[in-house]
Amino acid sequence: MNDVVLQGSITKYVKRLLLDKIIDDxxxxxxxxxxxxxxxxxxKGVFYLIEGVCKTSKxxxxxxxxxxxxxxxxxxxxxxxxxxxxxxNLMATALTDVQYYIIxxxxxxxxFSENPSFVMELAKIVSDELRKSDNQIVDMVHKRVKxxxxxxxxxxENTFGTDAQGYIASPLVREEIANLVGTxxxxxxxxxxxxAKDGIVELKxxxxxxxxxxxxxxxxx
Numbered sequence: 001m002n003d004v005v006l007q008g009s010i011t012k013y014v015k016r017l018l019l020d021k022i023i024d025d026x027x028x029x030x031x032x033x034x035x036x037x038x039x040x041x042x043x044k045g046v047f048y049l050i051e052g053v054c055k056t057s058k059x060x061x062x063x064x065x066x067x068x069x070x071x072x073x074x075x076x077x078x079x080x081x082x083x084x085x086x087x088x089n090l091m092a093t094a095l096t097d098v099q100y101y102i103i104x105x106x107x108x109x110x111x112f113s114e115n116p117s118f119v120m121e122l123a124k125i126v127s128d129e130l131r132k133s134d135n136q137i138v139d140m141v142h143k144r145v146k147x148x149x150x151x152x153x154x155x156x157e158n159t160f161g162t163d164a165q166g167y168i169a170s171p172l173v174r175e176e177i178a179n180l181v182g183t184x185x186x187x188x189x190x191x192x193x194x195x196a197k198d199g200i201v202e203l204k205x206x207x208x209x210x211x212x213x214x215x216x217x218x219x220x221x
Contacts, residue, residue, distance in 0.1 A: 014121045015074075018048055018103045027051075027099040032171065036077060036092035036100075043088060045102040047077035052098030053159060055176075056090040065091070067179045069132075070159050080126055082108050095171050096160075148181045149191050150220035153201070155180075157210060167207040174206070 027050055030036060036054060037043050053072045057065040068090055071077050081088045082105050111118045153168070156177070160170040172180070178188035192208070195201045200216050202209040210216055 014118070014125075015048075017115070017118050018046070018101075027101055030094045030098050030100075032094055032096050034094045034098075036094060036098075037088050039089065039091050040087045043078050043081060043105070045104045046079050046082050046108060047092070048101045048103055049073050049075055049077065050099050050101065052094060052096040054092050054098060055095050056092050058090050065179075067176060069129075070095070070155070072159050076125065079108075079122060080129065083122065083126065085109070145181065145183045145187055145191050146194070147220050148183070149188065149195070150200075150216050152177065152180050153208065153210060153216060154220065156208075162209070163207075165209070167202075167204065167209045170208075 036047060039059060049071060051073055053070055054077060055070055056068045056077065058068055059065055071092070077092050077100075078088060108122070111122075156170045156172070157168045160168060163169050170177075174188060175185045178185040181188055183191075192201065192203060195216075196203050198212075198215075200210075200212045200219075202211045
């Protein structure tokens with residue numbers, strides 16, 4: 001799997017403690033394309049997704065948004081910012097219609113003295129995110145585009161699932177997929193065409209179907 005973009009799911013223990021402290025029993029809703037929070041924003045708590053997928057991205061000095069990770073149902077947004085009591089370092093945007101709860105910042109911070117076991121679980125989540133970010137840097141240097149694309153296609157299928165015809169049900173356009181892979185859009189399109197010629201994927205307009213899963217997994221190793 002592409003280590004950069006998929007955050008590990010929280011444990012049942014953490015989920016139970018978080019849901020005990022939700023601000024409102026009614027989940028908040030945001031339509032596809034909505035900004036959940038921006039960079040350098042003071043957020044009032046941790047966002048726990050119960051439906052849908054969000055992307056977190058970072059604005060480069062040239063004004064381009066780089067996708068850092070995908071966060072899906074059962075995962076958290078904003079944890080590092082709340083634990084460090086800093087403004088957000090990334091922007092979170094809904095890739096699909098999403099539903100979420102907000103866990104108050106005050107509860108997370110009070111847990112440092114009241115519930116060390118809970119804090120340790122949260123620290124593990126943050127540590128896992130940092131480890132995956134480290135692995136991304138290594139992948140960008142040492143893995144070829146075709147390897148990174150193979151990993152990303154598996155990631156997208158795992159995150160979004162497939163439609164009735166088996167095509168990956170991802171809303172991402174080619175430019176965004178290239179962003180995840182860490183390559184130019186032209187390079188992505190060329191590599192996808194090579195995959196299609198080799199029978200690894202099937203392309204239908206903007207849609208992608210994994211046709212030879214074993215070969216795809218062999219490529220990304």
